[in-house]
């Protein structure tokens with residue numbers, strides 16, 4: 001078993017020139033990010049642009065976005081197991097691995113944001129002093145780690161079974177799969193509540209926040225997956241049918257409709273009632289007293305989202321790979337802005353005592369952020385490299401019982417057809 | 419890029435495989451002991467939550483801290499852990515009709531409570547309003563006013579600090595219980611337990627929480643050596659701090675530094691449970707309001723108009 005694992009591990013070391021280049025490319029950014037992080041550890045968070053009035057910035061923005069990716073990845077693919085929707089089923093594992101990667105990145109983004117990462121254990125139940133059930137952050141720790149556990153278990157179990165050339169036992173993991181659907185909604189809801197539950201920040205303290213989180217997650221997560229699927233089917237033997245891709249694109253279109261509708265509802269409420277609390281949303285969309293750093297960003301995000309919606313609503317452009325991919329990229333960027341900085345920063349501006357602080361990330365923050373994303377890409381690549389040969393059946397371990405009771409394993413690896 | 423890596427030999431030692439194994443936690447954990455190579459780092463790392471320590475453990479921690487601070491600031495520093503007096507709920511009153519915006523309280527507070535001078539972390543913020551401005555529209559307030567003399571004509575001032583809420587949003591938010599409300603109503607932070615997530619800062623409606631973004635600096639000769647574990651002892655980078663109603667003074671029956679210094683007597687302080695206290699008199703006889711009452715945090719900080 002262990003030997004087999006290492007044999008499969010070897011797979012990740014074998015690849016063509018492009019593969020090595022890709023790995024080297026990502027590693028470069030990971031190392032640059034770590035160097036920047038070492039500097040941040042040494043000097044403190046003062047190397048970031050965050051200050052008391054805007055106490056969360058780029059890191060927590062990325063965290064928020066990635067929770068959406070994690071949630072959407074599984075909610076989309078899991079029904080495939082249960083309803084046996086053939087076209088999507090093939091890609092379930094890829095989606096679950098993406099969810100695992102996204103949660104790990106979420107954890108990394110929270111870690112780099114902490115003033116004392118080495119005290120992380122204070123947050124744990126029993127060993128530390130987790131403030132449960134009062135603090136939503138404690139809830140988030142629980143749901144995120146639970147989600148990681150559920151998905152990692154499913155992925156490992158399926159891979160293990162397949163590697164032995166057996167069909168996995170659906171009954172065995174079905175409870176986990178079913179659980180992972182509400183759980184995915186849960187991680188997103190809890191993350192939304194993290195912001196939502198703060199009456200001190202009227203911009204976040206709107207009940208529409210959680211639904212909007214879900215709607216935008218079902219746009220951006222699947223959009224990211226569509227791009228990944230197309231790359232994966234190019235470079236590996238995994239087949240992803242066009243039909244599945246178009247189906248997902250259709251789902252994205254619905255989600256985007258809801259997302260934009262909720263955005264309009266929010267804008268209406270704030271601007272029509274025009275209380276003093278309108279200041280934050282005004283800062284975001286129109287600028288406040290000449291401070292309009294976020295304004296072009298949010299308008300670009302909105303425009304990109306609307307274009308993507310049009311592209312995905314029309315079957316002609318939805319089923320044309322060029323416009324489909326353009327739409328996906330637009331959504332990824334659009335939601336990244338909207339659910340990242342566009343969500344976090346206006347919560348803080350104007351501050352609780354009215355201060356307007358213009359936050360724009362320092363190069364250290366950007367390096368660390370890029371480093372974590374590169375690490376995510378690296379992790380996902382290596383996971384695919386490990387899993388795909390098993391998944392497609394190129395790599396099989398057959399264990400046979402010998403007469404003397406000794407268990408031996410043999411690996412037979414088909415040559416990879418190019 | 420390469421320059422930055424040379425500056426940080428630590429990062430060079432970590433190649434990709436190590437990173438995959440260790441992840442950021444490993445990096446952080448290995449980076450910190452290198453910096454604070456003394457043995458007390460280990461002790462501090464495993465230090466329990468303050469409220470879970472018994473008397474002996476608290477004393478050990480206080481001794482260790484006294485030694486550390488005394489060495490660091492080259493003078494004898496004491497760290498107390500005086501407990502709350504029974505039958506006491508501290509309350510604060512601020513007479514808006516008297517405050518002249520001189521900010522003496524701000525600087526008295528910085529000195530008394532060992533706030534970092536560089537970067538400066540004032541716990542009290544004095545907002546300046548033009549007469550006629552409404553105090554709910556806080557963007558109209560000026561936090562960084564700088565006139566030659568105060569009070570400026572046609573202006574009024576509102577100092578804001580921690581409101582010591584009865585329903586504090588900050589302690590509810592904190593994921594590690596690093597901040598809590600003491601029996602005498604003072605909301606405190608254990609600087610050795612705070613993980614620096616800053617969720618409390620997002621939660622506090624009064625901008626009362628402040629984060630040590632960098633290493634705090636206090637000149638040796640300006641350090642106030644009489645400190646309290648939950649109050650004005652020197653802080654670390656990466657933790658949150660806040661006004662504690664001068665816990666080191668008030669638990670011994672003294673006034674907070676800001677009350678003492680105020681040249682016009684705009685600041686009142688006392689025990690809300692004592693019917694004969696000045697603070698009770700003000701609440702019962704003046705026109706009183708509290709900041710952002712609609713949020714139901716129920717501050718024990720009362721603004722009033724005496725005239």
Ligand code: SF4
Pocket residue numbers: 579580581582583586587588589605621622623624625626627660715
């Ligand atoms: S004013 Fe802010 S810091 Fe002070 S107790 Fe209330 S919520 Fe907490």
Ligand code: SF4
Pocket residue numbers: 591592593594595596597607611612613614615616617618619658
């Ligand atoms: S910054 Fe410290 S005190 Fe504030 S919520 Fe986080 S752990 Fe608690």
